[in-house]
Amino acid sequence: MTAELISVGTEILLGNIVNTNAAFLSQECAKLGLSVYHQCVVGDNEDRLLEALKMALKRSDIVILTGGLGPTKDDMTKAAVAKLVGRSIVMNEHSRQRIIEYFKGREDYTRVAENNWRQAEVIEGCIVVDNKNSIAPGEIIELPAGKRLILMPGPPNELKPMFRNDIGPYLAKLQEVVLYSEMVKVCGIGESMAETMVLDLIEGQENPTIAPYAKTAEVHFRVTARAASEEEGKQLVAPVVEELKKRFGDNVYTTKEEESLEEVVISLLKQQRKKIATAESITGGLIAATLINVPGASSVVDESFVTYSNEAKHKRLGVKEETLKSYGAVSEQTAKEMAEGICQATGADVGIAVTGIAGPDGGTPEKPVGLVYVGCCVEGKCEVEELRLKGNRQKIRDMVVVRALDFIRRGILQ
């Protein structure tokens, strides 16, 4: 089956917002085995919306519309769809009750505008899909010849849960096959190298398929099988995931779709009851901030230091003046002393230290922009890694964070 996405909203055509909904829905459709051949964006204009709708229904089985379900006169998705399918717009009592409930608990209860009730109106005969995060419901309109029109609200925090909870499962039931996928997340290895290492698998296989996704300093491989049941899907996917794990070894940090590298690091530290502290120069606190973004990080992070100047490296971490003078702040020796120093200063079991040149200025032929040293101490045992990264200041710093987190992970796994 084919699906097509129509995003409605002048704010997208003005470039005021990036159309992340289209990327989300395309990914979800791909997971469900739906082929998406077209995405389009139209503004809050009935004629152009009708034109887009007609074309989409002609060439695709499922047409997913997002946006234009709000309360103002700019929101015309329902009116256009009603006109196209020749049905009327009716008040949906269930959705009206939900609006009352929604506003009850809020300060702005008195401010339920007349317009808000319009959001409880739906296309006659549609399947109403509750919006758990606001008041405009989704709608599924089943049409002759197996065609379907799906209307969803535009805000991502309403659209995403609605798709995951209701629309996705509805579409999955229409498919004769089940798509089952698992994710193998790899770091500490370049994108083209990672792809080369599994090129034979990617080229040779049809089911399951292996799709690589490049992230900052990471590569994720999605292994997807088409099968008659989820059980069969699992069986098809398992040996491929095993093969990927064999080839990438300890570069694989998780096979869980939703798990991030910092979450892996935090849960390893929790398991081993180890405390961590960071000593950051080039990243200026970004590693600590990334770790602390994981809920519950407080059980493994007490404190960290940003030591940007040479003096701070010396005073806070005990990096020897001699070391800074002979080897420079960006050196293997300094990174090592920083990592040792942060453990000593804070009593942490694990210390991670980074020093490098983020640019745009400050590079020399011997020490170019992108040269970074990462030091990691785990219970007194220290290692230093040299990185040579490419990119602008922000990109280099983001890559250092990932590489440093990976270095911690390897250090505590040893």
Added chain:
Amino acid sequence: MTAELISVGTEILLGNIVNTNAAFLSQECAKLGLSVYHQCVVGDNEDRLLEALKMALKRSDIVILTGGLGPTKDDMTKAAVAKLVGRSIVMNEHSRQRIIEYFKGREDYTRVAENNWRQAEVIEGCIVVDNKNSIAPGEIIELPAGKRLILMPGPPNELKPMFRNDIGPYLAKLQEVVLYSEMVKVCGIGESMAETMVLDLIEGQENPTIAPYAKTAEVHFRVTARAASEEEGKQLVAPVVEELKKRFGDNVYTTKEEESLEEVVISLLKQQRKKIATAESITGGLIAATLINVPGASSVVDESFVTYSNEAKHKRLGVKEETLKSYGAVSEQTAKEMAEGICQATGADVGIAVTGIAGPDGGTPEKPVGLVYVGCCVEGKCEVEELRLKGNRQKIRDMVVVRALDFIRRGILQ
């Protein structure tokens, strides 16, 4: 004039990448006064691309195609366009020379594949636009009735400079009017409040127009005038910018398009020759990291502390145990002592301290998730601000960073 965007690439239809090019080009077109009524995405498929092209050329004056100019057999934009306009594809000697130059300085010179030369081929009679960041040139094809097809490479780091340097100026010349705009960036005031404060201006005016853009804890207003010349545009925009500055007072942190809040803070600190240090709990280093992302931050930031645990707040910053016990870590008193403490511990002229509850756990009825205290000391003078923020962990932390930066800005402006 109308413009339409066609993004070519199966990776967008699979949701593997977000179509940020469309948002960028839409914004640029809006700045040039071009009306964009359609954006669409098609995969690497000649039939569907031809269908999209035909429709676009029928309804729009300028059709901008991005992607599909690479060296592989998946890249078929040029072939489809050549077929549509009935011209042949010819080798462009200038672009061929550029490819030779491009690979000369690189290690992978020997790896210039036969396919790469295909990227020097262009549609007969087009205007060739150099790609300063890679090898596939852009192309402008002028057609009868004032229609134009513009081909650009897909990678954003190639597309953006090409548009800014060459394609944009080319399109600007086609317009009878000049669009001139300035940006007024506001923080420390909510989005709906900010809009309400200028609603009369937004509703009343036609030229210049005022368009609000909501950012994390900021609102940006773009003031745009259509005029016969840039000089006239400036004259039209000036009184509106003045009026916005009058209404928002010191909530306006810049009127420069490219200037960020952290850049303003860093340059104020540089001007006043003041050093800054942060003491971060809830943000875990993110404020320091944001400041240090500004090139040259090293002249005003020496070091900072992440003090996540109560013990660290006491030990590093001298927050009294009594204070932590009586008022708690998330309190006005603790924020104040943290800010004073970081100045004392580091000798910085300006100290910023944040403590709060980011969630999802840890909230109570008295101290809910989103409660944050920001303390700021400027040369001994301390102030504390209480924030009550809404959102998930990440969003709350991102908002705290902006509010803290703004608090620093106000503190050093006094």
